[in-house]
Amino acid sequence: MNIQDYKGVFVFAQQVDNVLSGIALELVGKGKDLAKDLGTEVTAVLVGSGVGALADELAEYGADKVIVVDDPELAEYRTEPYAHALASVINEFKPEIFLVGATAIGRDLGPRVSARIHTGLTADCTQLEIGDFPINPIPGKEQLHNQLLMTRPAFGGNTIATIACPDFRPQMATVRPGVMQKAPREAGKKAVVVEYNPGFTPNNKYVEILKVVKAVSDVADIMDAKILVSGGRGVGSPENFKLLEDLAEVLGGTVSCSRAVVDAGWKPKDLQVGQTGKTVRPNVYFAIGISGAIQHVAGMEESDIIIAINKDETAPIFEVADYGIVGDLNKILPALTETLKAEIANK
């Protein structure tokens, strides 16, 4: 492998049902920053069936170039044809960096692709930057410049590690959704579009999709909410979530919850914040009756303002809260909702 042959920042533009996933635009945004630091371009790799029309949207969010791999075999996500698509694109176009979303699709696809092309893959990154490796010069060891430094939490969020991939290309990472910022949309902006099809011949690794069952869900995506009113086991019962829903309604927010609440069957999994749920960073995060286990904190600590209400003054949530109130949520919440209603009505 001649590392010098590998140029440019590529991102996997995940789409589902021919709608771009939020992570696709987040990766284009981050990829653009990295490309700027390297003096190169960001290329979005769009894989699916009949997806070409999405190239314009990727361009408007900052993609300089879009490679479209369009084939009927790619209509619904399956590991093998998608892995073949990405591995072929990498072998053909030789990017120095390749980013994939750490979604259910990306965390299945990324390892398969990295293993096929023999490079490193860093999982679930929360920070990416261009820098030197080793970070500080070490006598007798060459310090490499313009390396991708990939930072990620490990050990259940207790430690944080920065990883490099100095000797293999592309440098690959899966990136946690909701962490990177998409760039502002520039209407009418165009990208260079390249069609590429490596050919898809089913083999033993192709699985057959017998059925696709979509969960019918009318709940708002908690990752898009500006205000989240999140409840934990301390809320006491599913019925008592009414108090949180009322507060959320007054503020135009959304209700979310901790893992304990999902495990107890009080709320569905798509409302769960935390390491095994979703990562959120709203403007305001209310943590109501949430003790604040490290796995939960990992999913919400980037919120702009964290307000915690808990009757247990030793609850670890107070260690990350900007404003912590030791008190009874059953008394505070109804009064808070009424007061806010009056405040907003008087504006």
Added chain:
Amino acid sequence: MKIVVCIKQVPDTKGGVKFNPDGTLDRGAMLTIMNPDDKAGLEAALRLKDQYGAEVTVVTMGLPKAEEVLREAMAMGADKGILVTDRVLGGADTWATSQTLAGAIRNLEYDLIITGRQAIDGDTAQVGPQISEHLGIPVISYAQKIEIEGNSVIVERQYDDRYHVLKAQMPCLITALAELNEPRYMTPGGIFDAYDAEITVWGRADLKDVEDSNLGLKGSPTQIAKASDKVRKGAGEKVTLDPTEAVNYIVDKLKVKHVI
């Protein structure tokens, strides 16, 4: 049917993590457990054994002490245990780990390989899919339900807003989530037998069709540039107030921050 289950001994991160004075993890001070997703994978294999009849072999890579999780697995009902341990395998990233496990599994007959989705220490979820790639077999990750039909396996695979019912030819690799099932307890008889059971120990020389350049720290494409205890933004204010005061306090903060 022959099923291979990959399991890992991990520090129990639930109880918090202990550090040495130099900032490295004090693994010795932490309790170890069988990784929860792996335990669910083992349980899934044991249920297939109960339902269809199967021989279940558990494989782990780690320090000699990792033998403990093999014995635990055998006390739950696994038939054979294989420990892959060798100094030259240490410091492996997911590439080198998956190469090692694939090298071990090539010595075995298998229809199905089950791994946990991810280990609670590394949280990468990469080793299972990478093993399948090295072995050239299909992978289905995040299994919620597993059934056997002739030469195929039928699996429900979870995504964010949907699930797929997938049919894959065996041999096939499946990754399991802790939510898949409630693992059984070890039985007293099982514990007794597992204590005496013979564990197969393999080193570097026993791995099949793997190059040295793909093993251990030296065979790992990713390298650690920096590792540290996580810096958190730290606690803000904490106040104990009666409900009326608490309401005023919160409304005040929301106004100052221009939320309302």
